[in-house]
Amino acid sequence: MELKLLDSKLKILSELGLPSSDLTRIINCRPRFLDCRINRCLEERLEFFQTLFGTKEILLKAIVRNPSLLTYDFHKQIKPIVAFYEQLGLSRSELVSMLLARPTLIPRTSLDDEKMDYIRRTGVEKGTTMYKHVVALFAISRSETIRQKVANLEKHGFTEDEVFRLFGRSPFLLTLSVDKVQRNMTYILGTMKLSANLVQDNPCLLFLNLETAIKPRYLLGAKLDDMGLVPRVKGPSLLRAMRMTEKRFIKAFINCHPEDVAHELMEYYTGVKRVRRLAESSKKQLYRGFPF
Numbered sequence: 001m002e003l004k005l006l007d008s009k010l011k012i013l014s015e016l017g018l019p020s021s022d023l024t025r026i027i028n029c030r031p032r033f034l035d036c037r038i039n040r041c042l043e044e045r046l047e048f049f050q051t052l053f054g055t056k057e058i059l060l061k062a063i064v065r066n067p068s069l070l071t072y073d074f075h076k077q078i079k080p081i082v083a084f085y086e087q088l089g090l091s092r093s094e095l096v097s098m099l100l101a102r103p104t105l106i107p108r109t110s111l112d113d114e115k116m117d118y119i120r121r122t123g124v125e126k127g128t129t130m131y132k133h134v135v136a137l138f139a140i141s142r143s144e145t146i147r148q149k150v151a152n153l154e155k156h157g158f159t160e161d162e163v164f165r166l167f168g169r170s171p172f173l174l175t176l177s178v179d180k181v182q183r184n185m186t187y188i189l190g191t192m193k194l195s196a197n198l199v200q201d202n203p204c205l206l207f208l209n210l211e212t213a214i215k216p217r218y219l220l221g222a223k224l225d226d227m228g229l230v231p232r233v234k235g236p237s238l239l240r241a242m243r244m245t246e247k248r249f250i251k252a253f254i255n256c257h258p259e260d261v262a263h264e265l266m267e268y269y270t271g272v273k274r275v276r277r278l279a280e281s282s283k284k285q286l287y288r289g290f291p292f
Contacts, residue, residue, distance in 0.1 A: 006034060008039075009034050009038055009039075010023070010034075012038060012039060012042070013026075013038070016046075016060065016063070017056060017060055018060060018063065018064070022060075022064045025064070026064065026067045030067060033067055033068075033071075036068075036070075036071040037071065038070045038071055040071075040074065041074040041075070042070075044074065045070070045074045045078070046059075048074070048078070048079070049062075049069070052082065052092060052095070052096065053096055054092075054093075054096070058096065058100075061100065062096075062099055062100055062103075065100060065103045066099075066103035066104065068107075069106075072106055072107065077106055077107065078106060081105075081106045081109050082095065084109070084111070085098075085109075085135070088111075088126075088135055089126035089127065089131065089135075090131075090132050090135065094132040095132075097132070098132055098133075098136045102136060102140060104140065105136060105139070105140060108139070108140040109139045109140060110139060110140075111135075111138070111139050112143070114143055115138045115139065115143065115146075118138055118146060118164060118167075119134055119135060119138050121161065121164035121165075122134050122164050122165065122167050122168030122171075123164075123165055123168045124168040124171075130168065130169075130171055133171040133172065134167070134168060134171045137171050137172070137174040137175065138174070141174055146174070148178055149173075149174065149176075149178055149181070150163045150164075152178045152181055152182055152185075153166070153181065153185075156185040156186075156189060156196055157189070157195075157196035158196055158200070162200060165200075166200055166203060169203060170203035170204075172207075173203060173206060173207075176206060176207065180206075180210075181206055183210050184205065184206050184208070184210050184214065185199070185206070187210055187214060187215065188205060188214070191218070192214075192218055192238075202239055204242070204243060205239075205242060208242060211273070211275075211276050212273055213242065214242065215272065216269055216272040216273045217233060217241055217242060217249060218233065218238075219268075219272050220233060220253065220254075220265065220268065220269050220272070221233025221234055221238065221241070221253075223265065223268055224253065224265075227261075229257060229261070231252065231253065231256070233253060241253065250266070250269075253265075254266050254269060
């Protein structure tokens with residue numbers, strides 16, 4: 001890239017108000033970003049974004065999260081997608097919160113008749129707190145992936161209508177992998193002997209980590225039973241125990257006992273938590289920069 005052209009692009013970004021630290025982060029994570037044209041419809045684009053985001057501070061925050069807002073086709077992507085969400089009933093403030101939470105909302109949005117039917121079947125009404133999440137998550141999810149996730153829950157005792165109502169109550173279930181839901185449901189139904197209806201009323205169980213929360217806490221509850229100790233992790237207390245922070249759980253069910261008993265329970269609990277799935281323990285954490 002010519003030095004003059006590079007200086008011109010850096011000047012544009014600097015004049016937007018982006019501090020050097022954010023510019024460095026953008027370039028480090030997206031080294032090819034400066035190869036893109038960022039001056040197309042720039043004034044019109046910035047005026048539109050200023051109206052959409054309300055303040056320059058929020059606009060800059062959105063650009064740092066997704067610098068491609070400066071390179072997406074303004075007339076074929078940005079304006080039509082914003083108008084589309086507004087037609088679906090999202091306010092501008094709701095759309096802004098979704099753009100900040102899900103930076104790839106604009107390029108990934110796709111809503112056909114099938115997805116619109118899915119949204120309708122969740123039972124979530126326009127104007128409610130969950131509506132923006134339901135619309136956005138269905139919009140950015142592939143239809144095939146949605147069908148796989150629905151089928152996975154049906155396999156564990158839900159009807160199709162129950163699955164969509166569950167998505168309406170807890171739309172972030174759509175962000176969970178089929179594998180995670182499969183493992184949690186298998187353990188909850190098969191080992192813990194809980195019902196699908198209970199999961200429907202307590203979808204938080206599907207978000208918990210099986211190896212570090214559900215399994216060790218359930219097994220500790222079984223050990224408390226074997227030792228005849230109280231309080232016990234069963235009945236209504238089981239669900240409360242699963243939702244507790246780690247610190248609170250240890251205080252409520254382990255440290256409440258005499259020191260020698262608490263030590264034995266803690267050794268057992270930490271031992272169970274160390275038994276991790278081979279695939280989990282061998283996962284590599286790779287830094288990928290921006291997720292898009």
